[in-house]
Amino acid sequence: MAAPHVIDGLQYANWSEKVFRQMRAGGVDAVHVTIAYHEMFRETVLNIEAWNRRFERFPDLICQAFTADDIRAAKAAGRTAIAFGAQTPAPIEDDIGLVEILHRLGLRFMQLTYNNQSLLATGCYEDRDAGLTRMGCEVVAEMNRVGMVVDMSHSAERSTLEAIEHSRRPIAITHANPARWHPARRNKSDTVLRALAETGGMLGVSLYPHHLRGGSRCTLDDFCAMVADTADLMGVARIGIGSDLCQDQPDSVVEWMRVGRWTKKIDYGEGSADAPGFPTMPDFFADNRDFPRLAAGLHAKGFSDAEVAAIMGENWLRFFDDSFGPAA
Amino acid sequence: MAAPHVIDGLQYANWSEKVFRQMRAGGVDAVHVTIAYHEMFRETVLNIEAWNRRFERFPDLICQAFTADDIRAAKAAGRTAIAFGAQTPAPIEDDIGLVEILHRLGLRFMQLTYNNQSLLATGCYEDRDAGLTRMGCEVVAEMNRVGMVVDMSHSAERSTLEAIEHSRRPIAITHANPARWHPARRNKSDTVLRALAETGGMLGVSLYPHHLRGGSRCTLDDFCAMVADTADLMGVARIGIGSDLCQDQPDSVVEWMRVGRWTKKIDYGEGSADAPGFPTMPDFFADNRDFPRLAAGLHAKGFSDAEVAAIMGENWLRFFDDSFGPAA
Numbered sequence: 001m002a003a004p005h006v007i008d009g010l011q012y013a014n015w016s017e018k019v020f021r022q023m024r025a026g027g028v029d030a031v032h033v034t035i036a037y038h039e040m041f042r043e044t045v046l047n048i049e050a051w052n053r054r055f056e057r058f059p060d061l062i063c064q065a066f067t068a069d070d071i072r073a074a075k076a077a078g079r080t081a082i083a084f085g086a087q088t089p090a091p092i093e094d095d096i097g098l099v100e101i102l103h104r105l106g107l108r109f110m111q112l113t114y115n116n117q118s119l120l121a122t123g124c125y126e127d128r129d130a131g132l133t134r135m136g137c138e139v140v141a142e143m144n145r146v147g148m149v150v151d152m153s154h155s156a157e158r159s160t161l162e163a164i165e166h167s168r169r170p171i172a173i174t175h176a177n178p179a180r181w182h183p184a185r186r187n188k189s190d191t192v193l194r195a196l197a198e199t200g201g202m203l204g205v206s207l208y209p210h211h212l213r214g215g216s217r218c219t220l221d222d223f224c225a226m227v228a229d230t231a232d233l234m235g236v237a238r239i240g241i242g243s244d245l246c247q248d249q250p251d252s253v254v255e256w257m258r259v260g261r262w263t264k265k266i267d268y269g270e271g272s273a274d275a276p277g278f279p280t281m282p283d284f285f286a287d288n289r290d291f292p293r294l295a296a297g298l299h300a301k302g303f304s305d306a307e308v309a310a311i312m313g314e315n316w317l318r319f320f321d322d323s324f325g326p327a328a
Numbered sequence: 329m330a331a332p333h334v335i336d337g338l339q340y341a342n343w344s345e346k347v348f349r350q351m352r353a354g355g356v357d358a359v360h361v362t363i364a365y366h367e368m369f370r371e372t373v374l375n376i377e378a379w380n381r382r383f384e385r386f387p388d389l390i391c392q393a394f395t396a397d398d399i400r401a402a403k404a405a406g407r408t409a410i411a412f413g414a415q416t417p418a419p420i421e422d423d424i425g426l427v428e429i430l431h432r433l434g435l436r437f438m439q440l441t442y443n444n445q446s447l448l449a450t451g452c453y454e455d456r457d458a459g460l461t462r463m464g465c466e467v468v469a470e471m472n473r474v475g476m477v478v479d480m481s482h483s484a485e486r487s488t489l490e491a492i493e494h495s496r497r498p499i500a501i502t503h504a505n506p507a508r509w510h511p512a513r514r515n516k517s518d519t520v521l522r523a524l525a526e527t528g529g530m531l532g533v534s535l536y537p538h539h540l541r542g543g544s545r546c547t548l549d550d551f552c553a554m555v556a557d558t559a560d561l562m563g564v565a566r567i568g569i570g571s572d573l574c575q576d577q578p579d580s581v582v583e584w585m586r587v588g589r590w591t592k593k594i595d596y597g598e599g600s601a602d603a604p605g606f607p608t609m610p611d612f613f614a615d616n617r618d619f620p621r622l623a624a625g626l627h628a629k630g631f632s633d634a635e636v637a638a639i640m641g642e643n644w645l646r647f648f649d650d651s652f653g654p655a656a
Binding site: 038040090093094095096097116117118119122125126128129130131133134135136138142260261262263264265267 | 366368418421422423424425444445446447450453454456457458459461462463464466470588589590591592593595
């Protein structure tokens with residue numbers, strides 16, 4: 001049997017040859033990379049242009065994934081496949097027609113909200129959550145049509161439940177953990193996780209310290225125990241990795257993520273005035289070379305070879321098979 | 329005593345020399361004109377460029393109003409002063425810094441929402457209204473600082489009440505009528521109108537047929553009776569005209585207002601599949617030449633000369649004095 005695929009459901013590194021070589025060293029076959037936070041359409045296209053230059057410069061290390069089969073081909077060629085995603089709907093601005101345009105350019109994931117209210121839905125830092133908006137319903141239908149995954153990682157509860165209900169195709173929470181394990185604002189309730197699982201959706205478990213019990217001091221054993229508990233709730237088939245690795249980024253980047261252009265003040269998001277920057281990653285997951293440690297930790301927790309393979313990437317691959325193309 | 333000022337709190341005509349000459353013929357000293365519905369920043373700047381060409385071409389008829397004193401000077405010179413406004417916050421995109429930029433370019437009014445959910449607040453066609461968003465609170469404070477009027481004409485109830493409460497300066501509903509007179513979705517509850525009046529805000533009573541009891545068949549007498557009833561509720565000092573005159577516009581324009589780029593379907597807004605276009609204006613108000621008829625109708629309803637002058641423009645002028653400059 002061929003070696004199973006290893007796929008990361010979300011990263012936003014300060015991209016470099018070093019990072020790409022670490023992906024290869026860690027045996028990572030595909031990564032959903034964030035190409036936009038608050039960037040509007042034209043700025044997003046600039047970010048795609050920057051990726052095109054990376055693909056041109058490092059053809060032996062990386063290539064773009066438009067389909068799940070592109071990931072299979074990348075693995076066979078010893079490369080890491082890169083699938084694009086946006087963490088806010090800013091790239092489509094106010095224009096539903098940009099969904100298809102950006103899909104054609106390779107955008108395969110879009111969050112309907114990032115912390116704040118968007119034109120589509122409510123983010124998890126708003127006090128009140130009115131659910132999907134009129135435009136939100138229209139855009140979800142268009143994303144369903146072309147094959148762009150609805151990602152609700154940073155969305156508020158009601159909006160997330162309505163996206164699950166309204167979407168005709170399974171959705172994803174690419175990077176978050178269960179709130180039952182660590183009750184952070186970004187982590188998800190059992191209600192959301194059950195609804196996600198029941199509709200064939202996917203959860204990418206996160207290694208970002210603010211999502212971890214114990215923060216940067218979280219242990220591999222505790223993390224894998226959380227995965228086992230989540231598998232009891234959702235089923236193994238509904239879980240992947242979504243590391244949220246923000247490697248080598250300066251703190252100005254986390255400020256951009258949180259503040260964008262919506263306020264003249266500083267908003268600390270998951271951080272605080274005492275700890276405004278990126279948190280230190282846990283010891284057991286510093287960069288892409290640590291994916292084998294995750295697999296070993298899952299084995300140690302009692303998962304079978306097939307279950308470890310599913311969580312480490314095969315579940316994402318199957319989900320991408322079903323999600324990246326036009327609706328049947 | 330100098331003749332009182334006549335000011336219209338909102339128009340969106342297909343601008344032409346004919347319309348400007350009708351403004352002069354009707355004795356209209358100033359008009360708040362819509363320069364953007366769903367236009368983003370760059371498109372809004374193009375619309376301002378188009379206005380600059382009009383000011384250059386018709387200097388004897390029109391000039392731009394940055395301040396209330398510009399209106400006084402325009403009247404003295406026999407011109408109509410034009411103050412810019414936006415009916416959605418699309419011109420500031422996701423960028424609070426564009427509030428000051430657009431104010432410098434002359435934008436003196438901005439609606440926080442237009443029918444749909446925006447980044448700032450909820451529009452009156454959404455099913456649910458979560459009120460001002462995090463960005464909405466920040467943007468209202470910035471509008472207060474630079475001197476841009478918060479306009480809630482198309483907003484939902486809770487959002488409107490929260491804007492009134494949150495704004496440190498009086499706000500406006502530039503074009504709507506009381507729902508007690510005609511219960512249209514765009515008309516306003518007594519609760520909103522009372523809160524608006526108590527905080528020094530202004531209501532511009534609308535002549536757009538969908539806001540009128542009887543629609544296009546509304547009579548001048550009934551309209552002026554509504555104004556008298558509204559004055560009992562809010563006080564004469566809180567009322568102006570906001571005609572919502574959309575003269576000479578093709579129906580493609582009302583489709584743009586309603587549909588923008590947020591849906592691939594047709595949304596009829598206040599219209600319907602049977603009546604998708606602009607409605608016919610009432611007999612007593614066809615264009616700018618009919619402002620004297622409004623004044624006569626108010627006189628006939630028993631308003632004093634001073635009260636008619638206040639409603640026809642002096643209230644707006646005083647409000648602009650207090651609203652168009654930086655916060656004290």
